[in-house]
Amino acid sequence: MNTTCIMCPMGCALTVEEKGGVVTVVGNGCPRGEKYGKAEFSHPERVVTTLLKGLYGGVVSVKTDGPIPKDKIADLLAWAASYRLDHAVKTGDVIAESPVSCGANVVATSDFKGK
Amino acid sequence: MKKFDVVIIGGGPAGMAAALGAREEGATVALLERDDRLGGILNQCIHNGFGLHYFGEELTGPEYAKRFRDKVLSDQNIHVFLEAMVLSLTEQKVVRAISPTEGLIEIQAGSVVLAMGCRERSAGAIALAGTRPAGIYTAGMAQRLCNVEGYLVGKEVVILGSGDIGLIMARRMTSEGAKVKLVAEIMPFSSGLKRNIVQCLNDYDIPLRYSTTVTRVTGKERLTGVYVAPVDEKMQPVLEQEEYIPCDTLLLSVGLIPENDLLTGTSVEMSRVTSGAVVDEYRQTSAEGIFSAGNVLHVHDLVDNVSEEAYIAGRSAAKYVKGELPFSVTVSVTPASGVRYALPQKVHTGEGKVKLYFRVDKVYRGRTVVVTSAGEVIKRKKTLVMAPGEMQNIEIDKSLIKGDVCIYTEE
Ligand SMILES: Cc1cc2nc3c(=O)[nH]c(=O)nc-3n(C[C@H](O)[C@H](O)[C@H](O)COP(=O)(O)OP(=O)(O)OC[C@H]3O[C@@H](n4cnc5c(N)ncnc54)[C@H](O)[C@@H]3O)c2cc1C
Ligand code: SF4
Numbered sequence: 001m002n003t004t005c006i007m008c009p010m011g012c013a014l015t016v017e018e019k020g021g022v023v024t025v026v027g028n029g030c031p032r033g034e035k036y037g038k039a040e041f042s043h044p045e046r047v048v049t050t051l052l053k054g055l056y057g058g059v060v061s062v063k064t065d066g067p068i069p070k071d072k073i074a075d076l077l078a079w080a081a082s083y084r085l086d087h088a089v090k091t092g093d094v095i096a097e098s099p100v101s102c103g104a105n106v107v108a109t110s111d112f113k114g115k
Numbered sequence: 116m117k118k119f120d121v122v123i124i125g126g127g128p129a130g131m132a133a134a135l136g137a138r139e140e141g142a143t144v145a146l147l148e149r150d151d152r153l154g155g156i157l158n159q160c161i162h163n164g165f166g167l168h169y170f171g172e173e174l175t176g177p178e179y180a181k182r183f184r185d186k187v188l189s190d191q192n193i194h195v196f197l198e199a200m201v202l203s204l205t206e207q208k209v210v211r212a213i214s215p216t217e218g219l220i221e222i223q224a225g226s227v228v229l230a231m232g233c234r235e236r237s238a239g240a241i242a243l244a245g246t247r248p249a250g251i252y253t254a255g256m257a258q259r260l261c262n263v264e265g266y267l268v269g270k271e272v273v274i275l276g277s278g279d280i281g282l283i284m285a286r287r288m289t290s291e292g293a294k295v296k297l298v299a300e301i302m303p304f305s306s307g308l309k310r311n312i313v314q315c316l317n318d319y320d321i322p323l324r325y326s327t328t329v330t331r332v333t334g335k336e337r338l339t340g341v342y343v344a345p346v347d348e349k350m351q352p353v354l355e356q357e358e359y360i361p362c363d364t365l366l367l368s369v370g371l372i373p374e375n376d377l378l379t380g381t382s383v384e385m386s387r388v389t390s391g392a393v394v395d396e397y398r399q400t401s402a403e404g405i406f407s408a409g410n411v412l413h414v415h416d417l418v419d420n421v422s423e424e425a426y427i428a429g430r431s432a433a434k435y436v437k438g439e440l441p442f443s444v445t446v447s448v449t450p451a452s453g454v455r456y457a458l459p460q461k462v463h464t465g466e467g468k469v470k471l472y473f474r475v476d477k478v479y480r481g482r483t484v485v486v487t488s489a490g491e492v493i494k495r496k497k498t499l500v501m502a503p504g505e506m507q508n509i510e511i512d513k514s515l516i517k518g519d520v521c522i523y524t525e526e
Pocket of ligand 1: 202
């Protein structure tokens with residue numbers, strides 16, 4: 001796998017490979033890049049931000065309150081697209097607990113009046 | 116006519132931080148914002164990555180804005196005028212605005228902080244050839260429509276320009292179900308953050324082509340496609356290699372311009388490089404008592420820097436009214452080899468420290484940044500890597516300043 005280390009502005013180009021259960025990272029300028037490369041290879045995670053629609057119109061911005069596995073992102077976005085929020089929320093309120101078993105809660109990042 | 120010590124034009128992150136800064140010095144503050152809420156561009160930036168420097172945690176744009184907004188709105192001595200569009204500003208510091216609720220608002224200000232932000236360069240500004248069908252948006256406009264109004268602007272998208280707004284919108288449109296077919300960048304590098312290239316493009320297998328531009332657009336009522344071509348060393352498109360990409364939407368992420376129209380007719384000295392005012396370290400312009408901060412002064416990539424800068428401007432504006440702004444001899448700060456611009460462009464001699472912000476003209480690895488005053492080196496700093504898209508800074512001791520300051524990079 002080829003990727004770019006984002007831990008510092010150097011942006012080293014990393015090549016991560018697995019041979020017989022051992023993961024190796026090449027191209028990293030420092031140890032942080034090795035750690036990053038291995039994590040990206042075996043369990044890449046992202047915080048997801050998106051928008052939910054209100055049942056009666058309007059939109060509210062949301063985020064996951066922690067990083068979720070990358071392969072759950074598509075499921076979560078599909079969940080978000082079909083979800084309709086039917087009540088008012090304030091910034092920081094939990095809207096759904098670990099939807100699609102993504103392992104993080106979806107919380108509001110703006111206030112929503114219910115419509 | 117109403118009277119306030121400090122009048123701030125624009126209620127984005129710059130305006131809000133300036134208001135809080137001015138309050139810290141005890142000033143009465145009027146904050147004028149043309150939108151129906153405070154927050155500026157942050158309200159439409161629903162992605163995270165804001166506030167790492169300022170708050171030490173990662174926030175989304177609306178969350179970052181809320182931290183400041185809550186403080187501003189709970190302060191009795193900050194009078195917030197919403198839906199108040201400022202129409203004019205005189206050098207006597209009379210500010211005129213109109214709002215649907217209050218009609219014409221006239222304020223005599225003790226000092227003024229400009230915090231109007233910037234606008235995006237549009238299709239007209241980059242002389243895009245072809246028809247003018249619907250479906251061509253600036254990336255920020257598409258971001259607003261998508262994130263604030265809830266409209267998806269298209270299904271098959273090409274993005275011109277790989278600045279952060281373009282990258283963020285590539286991911287955003289993809290998550291909303293659109294297909295982003297290409298991001299074309301005319302330069303051989305991106306001005307966007309590495310992290311955005313990885314997490315907005317690579318994560319979704321969106322192709323990015325460097326040294327490539329959009330040559331023409333087609334379509335009568337709605338955009339039907341664009342032609343792209345590589346550019347040569349002189350930035351001229353190689354038309355023999357033109358390629359057609361069918362799409363219904365073209366997003367332009369081709370740069371921002373500080374929104375300084377209010378200054379036409381004033382004597383405020385402007386910088387041709389930044390398109391903002393020329394300022395000293397207090398962020399005071401050449402017109403006494405008129406200050407400037409945030410994207411209206413120079414385009415920032417991190418909102419954290421905007422808050423810091425505006426805070427200085429707000430405090431200084433309040434000190435000016437009290438007659439406490441120190442003034443002494445000023446020297447000029449000029450960029451040289453490798454540095455495109457440095458800000459502030461003027462610095463006072465005296466005590467304390469001053470942070471010089473600057474941008475380099477291309478990607479440099481392993482360079483040293485050097486600051487001289489009256490020809491003598493007063494600071495050196497080794498850097499690993501510097502890119503034009505990432506604003507740099509270097510702190511210098513004012514007591515070392517004996518004459519004009521120059522900032523440059525060397526091997
Ligand atoms: C589309 C876009 C996306 C961006 N995305 C990011 C990002 O992802 N991360 C990041 O760190 N930075 C981002 N930036 C940079 C970010 O905008 C700045 O960091 C910050 O928002 C600038 O703050 P500001 O207060 O100077 O300007 P703004 O946020 O633009 O605020 C200016 C305010 O002034 C008001 N105003 C202007 N003229 C008048 C007038 N005549 N009368 C009354 N009010 C007026 C406007 O309505 C606006 O609310 C983005 C910028 C743009 C343009
Ligand atoms: S590997 Fe080390 S030096 Fe290279 S980008 Fe990552 S953190 Fe920076």
